[in-house]
Amino acid sequence: xxxxxxxxxxxxxxxxxxxxxxxxxxxxxxxxxxxxxxxxxxxxxxxxxxxxxxxxxxxxxxxxxxxxxxxxxxxxxxxxxxxxxxxxxxxxxxxxxxxxxxxxxxxxxxxxxxxxxxxxxxxxxxxxxxxxxxxxxxxxxxxxxxxxxxxxxxxxxxxxxxxxxxxxxxxxxxxxxxxxxxxxxxxxxxxxxxxxxxxxxxxxxxxxxxxxxxxxxxxxxxxxxxxxxxxxxxxxxxxxxxxxxxxxxxxxxxxxxxxxxxxxxxxxxxxxxxxxxxxxxxxxxxxxxxxxxxxxxxxxxxx
Amino acid sequence: xxxxxxxxxxxxxxxxxxxxxxxxxxxxxxxxxxxxxxxxxxxxxxxxxxxxxxxxxxxxxxxxxxxxxxxxxxxxxxxxxxxxxxxxxxxxxxxxxxxxxxxxxxxxxxxxxxxxxxxxxxxxxxxxxxxxxxxxxxxxxxxxxxxxxxxxxxxxxxxxxxxxxxxxxxxxxxxxxxxxxxxxxxxxxxxxxxxxxxxxxxxxxxxxxxxxxxxxxxxxxxxxxxxxxxxxxxxxxxxxxxxxxxxxxxxxxxxxxxxxxxxxxxxxxxxxxxxxxxxxxxxxxxxxxxxxxxxxxxxxxxx
Numbered sequence: 303x304x305x306x307x308x309x310x311x312x313x314x315x316x317x318x319x320x321x322x323x324x325x326x327x328x329x330x331x332x333x334x335x336x337x338x339x340x341x342x343x344x345x346x347x348x349x350x351x352x353x354x355x356x357x358x359x360x361x362x363x364x365x366x367x368x369x370x371x372x373x374x375x376x377x378x379x380x381x382x383x384x385x386x387x388x389x390x391x392x393x394x395x396x397x398x399x400x401x402x403x404x405x406x407x408x409x410x411x412x413x414x415x416x417x418x419x420x421x422x423x424x425x426x427x428x429x430x431x432x433x434x435x436x437x438x439x440x441x442x443x444x445x446x447x448x449x450x451x452x453x454x455x456x457x458x459x460x461x462x463x464x465x466x467x468x469x470x471x472x473x474x475x476x477x478x479x480x481x482x483x484x485x486x487x488x489x490x491x492x493x494x495x496x497x498x499x500x501x502x503x504x505x506x507x508x509x510x511x512x513x514x515x516x517x518x519x520x521x522x523x524x525x526x527x528x529x530x531x532x533x534x535x536x537x538x539x540x541x542x543x544x545x546x547x548x549x550x551x552x553x554x555x556x557x558x559x560x561x562x563x564x565x566x567x568x569x570x571x572x573x574x575x576x577x578x579x580x581x582x583x584x585x586x587x588x589x590x591x592x593x594x595x596x597x598x599x600x601x602x603x604x605x
Numbered sequence: 606x607x608x609x610x611x612x613x614x615x616x617x618x619x620x621x622x623x624x625x626x627x628x629x630x631x632x633x634x635x636x637x638x639x640x641x642x643x644x645x646x647x648x649x650x651x652x653x654x655x656x657x658x659x660x661x662x663x664x665x666x667x668x669x670x671x672x673x674x675x676x677x678x679x680x681x682x683x684x685x686x687x688x689x690x691x692x693x694x695x696x697x698x699x700x701x702x703x704x705x706x707x708x709x710x711x712x713x714x715x716x717x718x719x720x721x722x723x724x725x726x727x728x729x730x731x732x733x734x735x736x737x738x739x740x741x742x743x744x745x746x747x748x749x750x751x752x753x754x755x756x757x758x759x760x761x762x763x764x765x766x767x768x769x770x771x772x773x774x775x776x777x778x779x780x781x782x783x784x785x786x787x788x789x790x791x792x793x794x795x796x797x798x799x800x801x802x803x804x805x806x807x808x809x810x811x812x813x814x815x816x817x818x819x820x821x822x823x824x825x826x827x828x829x830x831x832x833x834x835x836x837x838x839x840x841x842x843x844x845x846x847x848x849x850x851x852x853x854x855x856x857x858x859x860x861x862x863x864x865x866x867x868x869x870x871x872x873x874x875x876x877x878x879x880x881x882x883x884x885x886x887x888x889x890x891x892x893x894x895x896x897x898x899x900x901x902x903x904x905x906x907x908x
Contacts, residue, residue: 315681318650340677341644347621366676366709373669374643378618402705406669 303457303491304329304506306529307602309345312571313512313535314367319597321345322367323572325510325531327453332357332431336451336510337479342371349600354382357431358389360439362512364396374404380410388412389441390432394418421447423523428443434458441524442514444549450511450523456588457506458482459499466498506605509565512572515546516555520560528605530565531597532556538584552599553583557590569597606807607632607758608904609832612648616815616838616853617670619676622900624648625670628813628834629758634733635660639754645674645679652903657685660734661692663742665725665815666751667699676709679876684714690716692733694742696750697721722749726826737761745817745825747852753814753826757821758808762802768799809908812868815875818849819858824865831908833868834900835859836875840886856886860893872900 305328310321322339326346333355335342346353353375362368372390379388392400397418404414425438434456439449461480466473471493475485479495486492509524512533526531532555535545542552553570561566566590573580580596587594596600608631624641629649636658638645650658665671675693682691695703696777700721707717711817728741737759742752764783769776774796778788782798789795812827815836827833837856838848844854856873863871873896876883883899890897898904 314676315646315684318647321647326859340674341647344619344621344624344644364709366680370673370709371643372678373673374619381618399709402708405705406667406673406702477642544847 303604304453305412305604306508307351307600308531308569308597309342309351310599311571311573311597311601312599313533314337314576315575316341316367317492317575319455320573320575320597321348322371323533324371326351328355329432329455331355331434334358334359334360334428334431334437334453337362337368338371338375338511339367340370343375343419343600346375349602350361353378354384355485356604357386358391358428360437361390361396362450362451362510363393363402363446364445365398365446367514368513369396369399369403372400372403373557376404376410376414377407380407380412380570384412384542387415389415389417391417391419393439393449394420394495397449418448433543435599440511440519441518442511443517444513444515446549448549450509450514450520452507452509452523452527454508457503459495459502460532462498462500467526469493469497471498478573483501498527504526507512508605509563511559513549515549516551516559520559524563524565527563529567529569529603530560530563531569531571532559534570534580535572535574536537536577537580537586540566553580553587553594554590557587557594560594565593565595569595569601571597607756607908608905610654610809611643611653611834611872611874611900611902612654613642613902614874614876614900614904615642615670615851616836616877617901618878619644619670620878621829622902623876623878624651625649625674626815626836627674629654630811631658632735632738632758637661637663637731637734637756640665640671640815641674641678642670643673646678648775649904651676652905653798653898654849656681657687657717657732658691659691661694661731663752663754664693664695664697664699664703665753665813666696666747667702668749672699672702675703675706677715679707679717680710683710683715687715689742692718692720694720694722694744696744696752697723698750705867710769711904716895724750741826743814743822744901745814745823746820747816747818749852751822751852753812753817755810755812755826755830757811758809759807762798762805765801765803772800774801784848802851805859811908814862817854819854819862823862826869828860829868830866830868832870832872832906833863833866834872835862837873837883838875838877839880839895840889856883856890857893858895860890864894868896870896870898872898872904876901884887
């Protein structure tokens with residue numbers, strides 16, 4: 303069951319009580335971190351999440367509010383005596399920024415593996431976290447290379463012991479069958495996993511999109527998400543044009559995307575530092591998408 | 606009168622309630638910032654200091670806990686529509702790190718002027734802040750190039766109007782004389798400033814030293830400081846050897862330096878993240894140097 307914590311909800315600049323947007327998703331002790339602005343390691347401490355769990359960092363883009371926490375965070379990981387490799391993914395074009403930041407911490411006791419993602423949709427299995435976890439990246443529209451990310455944890459279908467017993471399958475083969483493998487029994491029978499499992503369970507999907515205009519591609523990308531986390535710089539619709547021009551979106555844009563994507567829930571994040579009271583827009587936003595939440599730093603859920 | 610605020614007191618890693626060590630010293634609306642670790646701009650907000658006042662940044666060295674707040678802080682200065690140049694001083698050898706960090710914020714609306722300080726004692730007048738302000742830098746001993754800094758604000762001697770009246774000096778010449786200029790009166794007499802001023806007033810001296818072994822050079826450098834701010838990683842004297850080996854010092858080392866330098870007051874800072882209760886050493890430290898303070902984030906004074 304993924305444990306999700308939105309470490310910060312700020313865009314552009316951290317405020318006294320609002321850290322920069324960053325998402326922590328933990329799967330059975332191994333975690334994905336999305337974005338790492340200044341102060342992210344402090345937010346970890348404040349929300350009692352363990353740095354040592356991080357197995358992978360996904361960077362949406364290289365603007366300072368999304369990356370300048372990297373050197374401090376990596377040094378802290380080094381101080382925890384980490385030796386396992388750390389993988390960092392980011393959109394093509396930001397290699398210089400990422401490498402420049404990492405030059406501040408050039409004596410780490412663990413390897414850092416950098417992956418530059420081409421400007422096209424791509425998916426991969428994050429087996430180092432969970433063999434059932436698939437990560438997808440979508441280029442979005444922020445005037446600079448920027449990616450949205452989606453994490454989909456597939457679930458094994460439910461094993462049906464009564465069915466296995468009625469087929470007289472020895473217990474020692476049950477685990478292999480549940481893991482999806484075909485087995486040959488001592489009596490020569492070949493058993494397919496589908497003979498002893500029920501219907502497939504719905505995967506758990508989390509989508510994170512920030513720093514982009516509200517482009518239609520996001521709708522399919524976030525389709526059926528259990529949790530869609532999306533930027534909402536302002537709630538004041540007078541700012542729509544200027545926000546979209548700057549490669550951002552309003553809270554209302556995010557709600558429309560969530561509705562069209564048929565997401566189960568929407569958490570807003572990446573508020574402008576000038577948006578001091580995002581909660582004031584809630585009623586208006588619920589008319590567009592009832593399951594919207596005006597997230598605050600530390601917002602968390604187990605899905 | 607300088608207004609001093611120790612924005613953070615942490616060494617190595619920021620903690621939930623302890624930002625990284627950074628000193629803000631304001632002289633009549635223009636400020637010097639010494640060191641800028643991750644989160645410094647948040648500490649500015651927490652302690653209600655204005656970013657826009659910063660005229661100069663002095664960096665002790667390029668380790669992450671002293672510099673990774675630079676990109677965010679400079680971008681925030683840019684968001685305040687700053688156009689005046691910003692000067693950054695750092696010890697020779699750290700140019701790559703500083704420039705790499707600044708590459709994250711390459712569209713600033715103001716010029717950044719970098720000064721690399723050679724590994725030797727040096728002093729200069731910071732006229733852009735106050736024509737009476739002298740800054741000195743001292744190479745210290747941290748195994749990598751590292752500087753201590755001392756800020757000395759000279760004060761004009763007190764003007765003595767009775768003396769000026771008795772010499773029948775027209776009032777319009779008083780200001781020039783008080784500023785230290787020699788004037789020729791309409792009647793041909795040449796008046797020296799010393800004829801109308803009292804004894805010189807003692808300058809205000811602030812010394813900031815962190816990330817170094819307790820070397821004897823620091824004693825003269827901090828001599829007669831009104832406020833000496835110095836690292837004290839631990840209070841446990843069992844750690845002395847390992848700290849000195851790592852290029853650091855204990856709280857007791859700092860107290861001895863303060864005593865030998867005949868400083869008026871000592872503020873400790875740059876505590877190890879493992880030193881959770883620095884206050885517990887106060888009584889022991891006061892036996893070495895009675896005017897020691899176990900500083901906390903936001904410690905401030907007007908001198």
